[in-house]
Amino acid sequence: MKKPKILIPLAVLAIMIAIGLAAMLRKAAPPEPVRLLPGAQAYFYVNLGPLRRADIKMGSVQLDPDYEHFVKETGFQFERDLDEMATAVHVDEGNGENRFTHIFVGHFDGDKVRRYFNKLSSRVDSYKDVEVFNIPHEDRTVRIAILGPDMVTVSNVDDPLVIRGVIDRSKKLASPFGGPALVRHYYRKLPFGTLAWAIADIARGSKTNKPFVIPGGFDLFFPPDSVALGSVRYLGSIDFKLEVLTNNEGDAKRITDQVSAFLALFHSLESNASGSDPDVKLFFDSLKVEQAGTEAVVSAELPKGFLKKILTEPPPEPQVATPAPEPAKPPAKPKHKRKR
Secondary structure, eight states, rough: OOOHHHHHHHHHHHHHHHHHHHHHHHSOOOOOOHTTOOOOOOEEEEEEEOOOOOOOOOOOOOOOHHHHHHHHHHOOHHHHEEEEEEEEEEEETSSSOOOEEEEEEOOHHHHHHHHHHHHHHHHEEEEETTEEEEEETTTTTEEEEEEETTTTEEOOOSOTTTHHHHHHHHOOOOOOOOSOHHHHGGGGGTTTTTTEEEETTTTTOOOOOEEEEEEEEEEEEEEEEEEEEEEEESSSSSSEEEEEEESSHHHHHHHHHHHHHHHHHHHHHHHHTTOOHHHHHHHHHEEEEEEETTEEEEEEEOOHHHHHHHHSOOOOOOOOOOOOOOOOOOOOOOOOOOOO
């Protein structure tokens, strides 16, 4: 008769352990917007919540009249209302034109947004009770679907099955084991507390070193099967880290040497251009490149003031020197003819 009394606390303990394990798995899993994305060669994610809590706000986004019209019609402003963004980059090796699939999470009026997309659409499809707006843009079709009261997906991939796959995944219960294969494999290597990150299969399918052109026209060469992990986290200041994972220490050393040479030149140029701004100087002084086994690691610290400058201050307009006006020439004295 006493056995049921013993089983009750055991059952409660088992439930608590199961809930704890589920919470741990969910914490270690990629964010839900990322888990909805399709297979791709690179992924980006940003969570703006921690930055807003740290009183770091984005400045007003000044775009073309189309954006102003969008804000007027929907009331949605990216710099104010966007909470999370996840992006899959579909690399097209053929013509070099990449395509994108985005998931946006934020605060918006569903009715206003739906009416706006309806106006722009050439056709509205229905898939599993979700409207898919087909909007012509620059000789391609952009497909948009409202997945929930705070989530929208946008894709300019030609294949309509891509956005349908996003809708399918949004209909299922969130699984900590879900998400694209590339993210599932490397997400656990990102530092704890990361609020923005990127994972890129930068040399996918390459049999030789793959060149990448970086600002200034410099080429960096990445060996086959290299994967890049970039992360940003907020710990009073912004910690930036970029890791390039390679197959052997020789490849990692070559990448480390290349990046070190580029950063040395870049640091020199920026030091001359940045003047005496302490935040900018602290950022460039903190830049560091090192090799850790088969990884090349770049790290830096972005002071809070430096990040505010990036997000809130518009870039200075180029000052064009105007030549000083030439002094007016005195009027020529009239010539008097001599009388004969």
